[in-house]
Amino acid sequence: METKRSTLEVGPGRPFANIPAAFDSLNGKRLKADVLIKVADGVHETTGITLVNQPEANRIRIEGNRADPEACTLKFVPDGGKNSHGMIVRGLQGLHLAGFRFLGETSDANWTHRGLRLDQGAWVRCDADTIRIVGGCGGVEIVEGSHLVADGMRYEDVQEWNVLVSSGSQAWIRRSHIIGPGKDVRTRGRAPYGVLASDGSQVWLSESTLSGVWHGVQAARTSYAHCDVSTVKDAHTGFLAEWGGIVWAHNRGDQRAKASNCTHGYLGSHMSLVVALGAMAEKCGTGFIADGSSKVCANGGMAIDCDTGFKSWAVSEVQAHGTKAHSTGNKTLYSPPGNVVPGNENAIIRYS
Secondary structure (H helix, E strand, C coil), X not given: CCCCEEEEEECCCCCECCHXXXXXXXXXXXXXXXXXXXXXXXXXXXXXXXXXXXXXXXHEEEECCCCCHHHEEEEECCCCCCEECCEEEECCEEEEEECEXXXXXXXXXXXXCCCEEEECCCEEEECCXXXXXXXXXXXXXXXXXXXXXXXXXXXXXXXCEEEEECCCCEEECCCCEEECCCCCCCECCECCEEEEEECCCEEECCCCEEECCCEEEEEECCCEEECCXXXXXXXXXXXXXXXXXXXXXXXXXXXXXXXXXXXXXXXXXXCCEEECCCCEEEXXXXXXXXXXXXXXXXXXXXXXXXXXXXXXXXXXXXXXXXXXXXXXXXXXXXXXXXXXXXXXXXXXXXXX
16 A cells, blocks of 8 residues: 655745745644655755754655755855854654755855754664765764664765764764865864764764775774774774774675775774774774774784784784784884784784
């Protein structure tokens, strides 16, 4: 039996001029059928969109052009204070989004704070491969116990955090594709970053690619990032766990997680854990490093053409069994050099 659905059309010559007008028209109504808010192709300018106060958001779908998201652009233009605010989804449960390019700026005339924000326990699902974030200070913020499911999202030229998952939130963003402006670029003194999970949050981003950022994947303050067979290149740090965070960046059969052309490939710092079983570091300053009472598990991994392949420092441990035969071209393979011989301030490496 086909599910009934009503359609609200948005755009020039349509019944609703913009998304908020269509969405707010549902306020106070009992939704007896699913609702599609269908946005016409074109460039839709707005200082920001806030979606809130809809207890039946799970019946609402906001859709642009699923086949070609570039054809339906939400362009964030400045308000009187020279700021724009992106789309904010506040406390809504089960809203669906698909088929949009979010376009922002970071200029003195228009500072776009983010493309998309979920807060106050919001739940949002995006159709796979149908959302683009271009420009702006931040890409996607998932905070205050919110949840996002959005595989295959693409981010380009975001100047700070491409994805921020914080304060007990969760994000399932597999196959993300992030192209930053360059790891050494600074916008108002701030560096570009890839994906951060912090403050008791979790993010799953398997099979993702990240480049041109300061840190690629980062888990901090008792958070978790699962990024098996993901790749980070041209970054300061590829995969980073710090302050009690856990990063899980392992292989899957012959497919490997990979850090390439990074200052540090895989770094565990300040009482953290990096699981990089079967992972690869290529052309990095240090391929795998544990520091500050941390642990890096790199058994079966390989370091290729790095200054130092595997390094442990300051009461830390690197497990590197099965790495010696496959690691080539490194100036120094293990530091400290002895197998289970303390050095570098009482740190050890276990290798074979």
